[in-house]
Amino acid sequence: MSTDSTIKATAKEKIKGWIKMAIGTAGGLLSGAIVMYVTPLVDKVVRxxxxxxxxxxxxxxxxxxxxxxxxxxxxxxxxxxxxxxxxxxxxxxxxxxxxxxxxxxxxxxxxxxxxxxxxxxxxxxxxxxxxTLEPTKVLNLEAIPVSAGSYAPATFKIMSTVKNAQLCVWDLGDDRPLEVTNAKAQERLVTFQKPGGYVIKLAAVNGLEHDQKTEIVNVLEPPEGTVTALLTISDSGINVEKTNRNGTFSTTFLPEHSDPVFPFERQLAARPNFTFGDVRFQTPSGEILRLGQKNQMVLDPGVFKLQSVRNLLLTISADRKILRLTGELVRSEDASLGKAPLPTMTLPVELVEERRTPATRSGVPVATTLAIPSNGQASVASLVLPSLPQDWVEVQRKIRLELRDETTTLWQETKIPSNGLLTFQTKRFLISATKSAEQIRIDLVENQPETKPTPNN
Incomplete structure (x- = not known):
């Protein structure tokens, strides 16, 4: 091979090496650039x-x-x-x-x-x-006659108070079955239809503990010349059961949140079948703030000494089953630099929950005796209206007032006040029924025929 050919071959080899080195360098730089720019993107999207x-x-x-x-x-x-x-x-x-x-x-x-x-x-x-609870106790049991003279049928107001009991069991001393009620203080009207003595028993029960009291009432035979005034009450309404419990609205500024203002929403739900009747906040100074029946309430974070919190707003859903607290946490510069903890919020709240259920109370009788007047005189009797249950709202009451002679209905009315005529033992009487306070008053007067003047002879 000539010298010129050898020189040319050597030059070609050097050029190939330079090209390989350039391609390798460019590839390394390109891959480094791809790694440098793609890795943060992958971390941001995937991590x-x-x-x-x-x-x-x-x-x-x-x-x-x-x-x-x-x-x-x-x-x-x-x-x-x-x-x-x-x-x-x-x-x-x-x-x-x-x-x-x-x-x-x-x-x-x-x-x-x-x-x-x-x-x-x-x-x-x-x-x-x-x-530690005190022993279960029936503090008092009292039967007060409502009917004048306690003549049959006679009504008594039964009042009772118990302590540390879960429920009460009643035995009214006649052929009525045992009755189980709640352990609240009670006032009720009970009518005994027949003459005789009745032993009323009340047992207060709390688990295996119980206590009992008895009260004796005597019902007398009605005297001659009287009729029975019987008032029957039927009530319907909504029973409102209320319970209180404590809740907490709390949140924390999330570390991955880049903006210095962190908006939040926290919810509290009412128990199944309950709604929120009221929501109460107590400030550090002891002031009570109430939502009541409003749909929303603005809360001042400063009143609750909440740092780094602003724009607090409490709202309640239309069905009053969900509470929503919205607001903002503001991150300080020191917290951004890791020199201070991220802001948090904890806000205790008292929740008043209500459960509303339809309720009825039918056939509550109240009875008394009414003397039959004579010679133009009047006879008066009063019947006490049963008190309404304290937890009832939207009550509708129906009244039926009767005058009876043993098993015969002599007069009946469902509207008070009322006036009418009553025939008894061939005589006619004027009757009027009026409502006064929590009683029905009955007035009975003999309707004497007008006397005609005697002509002069």
Whole structure:
């Protein structure tokens, strides 16, 4: 091979090497650029947020209701009493747990995301033993005659008060079955149809504890020349059952939120079949703020000494089953730099819940005797109206008033006031019924025929 050919071959090899080196360098630079710019994009789009464990709780004796306020992962509840772990899931906002005995328990929530990043929060619960209750007691049982003279049929007002009882059992001493009622103080009207002595028994029951009292009433034979005035009341309305419980609105500024203002919404739901009758907040100074029947209420964070919170607004759904608290948490510059904790908010609230159910009370009789007047005189009797149940609203009352001679109805009316004529033992009487306060007054007067003047002879 000639010298010129050798030189040319060597030059070609050098040029190929330079080209390979240039391509390799360009490829390295290009791949580095791709990695440098694509990796943050992938992290931003694919990388999950760091987990943040957070929860609140409400006590009801040994039953605790936990609300999951966490974000960014899944994990486990550990209740500190040796029971199995329960999963934490974003789809399950509330978890109920019942402890078997009072004591101190450390509740822990542990979260982990797909990258293995973990976060946990733990709270020490102190569950006090229930207060020692005094013995179950029937404090009083009293039967007061409502009917004048206690003639059959006779009505008595039965009044009772019990203490530390869950329910009461009544035995009225006649052929009526035993009756079970709640343990509230009671006032009721009871009518005994036949003459005789009756032993009224009231037993107050609380679990295995009980107490009992008795009261004796005597019903007399009605005297001659009397009729029976019988008032029968039927009521219908809405029974309103009210209960109170405590709740908490709480939230935390999420670390992945880039804006310094974090808007939030928290909800509390009424128990099944209940609605919110009222919502009450107590300020640190002791002032009570009430929602009442309003649909919304603006809350001043400064009144509650809430730092870094603004624009608090409480609203309630149209069916009054859902409460919504909206507002904003504001992150300080120190918190942005990691020199101070992220802002949080905890706002206790008292919830008044109501359950409304249709209620009826039919056939409450009230009786008394009414003397048959003579010689133009009048006879008067009064019948006490049964009191309405305290928890009832929208009450409609129907009244039926009768005058009876043993089993025969002599006169009947459903509207008060009323006037009419009554025939009894071939005589005619004027009768009037009027309502005065909580009584029905009956006036009976003999309707004497007009006497014609005797002509002069």
């Amino acid at each position: 999950p947020s760091k987990p943040l464990a957070n929860f609140s709780h409400e006590k009801d004796g040994l039953k605790i209701r936990f609300q999951n306020l966490s974000s960014g992962g899944q994990g486990w509840w550990e209740f500190g009493d040796g029971t199995p772990l329960e999963p934490v899931s974003p789809e399950r906002e509330f978890v109920n747990h019942v402890y078997t005995r009072p004591g101190e328990y450390t509740v822990k929530m542990t979260l982990r995301n797909v990258l293995g990043e973990e976060n946990e929060r733990q709270v020490v619960l102190r569950l006090d033993p229930p207060p």
